[in-house]
Amino acid sequence: MSAATAEQTPTAEKTRLYGLCDYYDAESLLTEEERRVLGRLRSFLDREAQPLLAEYWERGEFPQQLAQPLIDLDLMEPGELTGAAGADGSLARGIYQGFRIFELARTDASLATWYTAQAGLFRTAIRVGASAEQQAEWMPKVTDFSLKGVFSLTEPDSGSDIAGGLSTTARREGDSWVLDGAKRWIGGAATADVLAVFARDVADGQVKAFLADRDADGVTLEKIHGKTALRMMQNAHITLDGVRVPESMRLHNVNSFRDVAAMLRAMRSDVAWIATGVQAGAFEAALRYVTERRQFGRPLGSFQLVQEKLARMLGNVTASLSLVVRLTEQQSRGFYRDQDSALAKMQTSLLMRETVALAREVAGGNGITLESDVARFHADAEAVYSYEGTHEINALIVGRALTGESAFTR
Numbered sequence: 001m002s003a004a005t006a007e008q009t010p011t012a013e014k015t016r017l018y019g020l021c022d023y024y025d026a027e028s029l030l031t032e033e034e035r036r037v038l039g040r041l042r043s044f045l046d047r048e049a050q051p052l053l054a055e056y057w058e059r060g061e062f063p064q065q066l067a068q069p070l071i072d073l074d075l076m077e078p079g080e081l082t083g084a085a086g087a088d089g090s091l092a093r094g095i096y097q098g099f100r101i102f103e104l105a106r107t108d109a110s111l112a113t114w115y116t117a118q119a120g121l122f123r124t125a126i127r128v129g130a131s132a133e134q135q136a137e138w139m140p141k142v143t144d145f146s147l148k149g150v151f152s153l154t155e156p157d158s159g160s161d162i163a164g165g166l167s168t169t170a171r172r173e174g175d176s177w178v179l180d181g182a183k184r185w186i187g188g189a190a191t192a193d194v195l196a197v198f199a200r201d202v203a204d205g206q207v208k209a210f211l212a213d214r215d216a217d218g219v220t221l222e223k224i225h226g227k228t229a230l231r232m233m234q235n236a237h238i239t240l241d242g243v244r245v246p247e248s249m250r251l252h253n254v255n256s257f258r259d260v261a262a263m264l265r266a267m268r269s270d271v272a273w274i275a276t277g278v279q280a281g282a283f284e285a286a287l288r289y290v291t292e293r294r295q296f297g298r299p300l301g302s303f304q305l306v307q308e309k310l311a312r313m314l315g316n317v318t319a320s321l322s323l324v325v326r327l328t329e330q331q332s333r334g335f336y337r338d339q340d341s342a343l344a345k346m347q348t349s350l351l352m353r354e355t356v357a358l359a360r361e362v363a364g365g366n367g368i369t370l371e372s373d374v375a376r377f378h379a380d381a382e383a384v385y386s387y388e389g390t391h392e393i394n395a396l397i398v399g400r401a402l403t404g405e406s407a408f409t410r
């Protein structure tokens with residue numbers, strides 16, 4: 001079925017992938033081929049991933065046995081999706097990519113973050129930052145995961161103010177560069193081949209980007225322990241001490257922080273899809289729970305006060321999904337603005353916090369144990385709320401667009 005036909009045809013009830021958590025049938029925007037790929041992902045997640053989630057969350061480890069099978073599902077540029085290239089040069093349409101993130105996050109926020117570290121963050125760094133020749137060499141390897149990378153921007157002393165505060169330095173020496181500094185929170189670094197490191201060129205003061213070998217001399221990785229959110233996802237503190245990177249491994253199209261901001265625009269939209277998927281997962285888990293659990297001789301779901309909470313959760317999921325679908329449609333036409341993805345990330349994350357709290361609430365005491373999925377969603381939502389720009393920073397981006405006044409102080 002063509003995309004144009006799919007847009008006009010409601011998805012038949014019995015073949016719908018998303019049922020209640022896609023109340024207004026956004027799924028009808030997908031082609032049959034796209035839905036088939038997503039259905040394949042769904043079966044894998046239900047069969048292979050779901051049984052491992054609680055145990056690995058508690059252990060604070062990523063279930064590595066899922067990594068290669070997930071890669072083998074060929075989700076980034078699936079062979080059967082042969083649509084016209086989208087605005088980002090991808091053959092897979094934006095709406096498919098959004099639902100891929102939604103599906104992963106609906107199962108688990110760490111799985112979605114793990115996949116998006118490669119398919120979103122690192123791929124975006126290469127797509128926006130690499131020259132045409134570099135892209136020709138690297139993009140196929142990024143797509144099939146034979147070149148795994150991570151996005152190393154945040155620093156121990158600079159998170160929200162990274163644009164002005166970035167202090168990792170890059171010094172040119174002949175045909176190579178020497179990097180010194182530290183990076184914090186970098187997701188997936190331990191299993192990456194290269195680290196996309198953003199550093200300030202001491203010669204002109206501008207931010208540039210480099211693919212540093214993860215095993216290069218001078219690179220030290222330390223796992224960040226004791227996280228209370230996204231426990232399965234591994235985040236690293238990275239120290240760079242005189243790390244050498246050849247000029248050929250510099251991303252040639254990154255010449256100032258403006259180029260980094262263009263990457264963040266695309267990545268924030270992905271996180272808005274994650275925040276939406278987390279809500280869908282929490283809502284579905286809560287609905288299951290209140291249907292099964294009985295008090296006062298009746299299912300919890302039969303009480304008026306519980307039904308009001310279910311309706312609010314569904315309203316939040318539906319509002320978020322409508323928002324990200326429309327944003328993605330705009331971006332698929334090549335229309336990108338900082339304030340659009342900032343608004344989507346801010347609002348979906350705000351709604352997510354309420355949705356997961358309501359889900360936890362209707363599950364009572366069991367809502368804080370890993371036996372019910374709502375507890376995992378509830379805890380993990382806090383990391384999604386803060387990464388890729390906090391609530392305040394995204395609000396300030398929107399505020400700047402509305403008033404023409406920048407409230408950032410640096």
Ligand SMILES: Cc1cc2nc3c(=O)[nH]c(=O)nc-3n(C[C@H](O)[C@H](O)[C@H](O)COP(=O)(O)OP(=O)(O)OC[C@H]3O[C@@H](n4cnc5c(N)ncnc54)[C@H](O)[C@@H]3O)c2cc1C
Nearest residue numbers: 151152153154159160185186187383387388389390392393
């Ligand atoms: C699980 C996780 C994974 C991550 N993965 C990566 C990754 O792969 N790569 C990467 O580069 N980074 C990553 N990050 C970093 C993330 O982007 C930062 O945590 C985020 O940008 C916020 O920075 P910060 O934590 O230093 O908070 P801070 O900047 O210290 O902010 C603390 C609080 O102060 C508020 N605040 C700051 N400035 C202002 C202001 N001007 N006005 C009002 N309020 C303000 C913030 O909104 C926030 O509430 C990750 C973070 C987490 C938690």
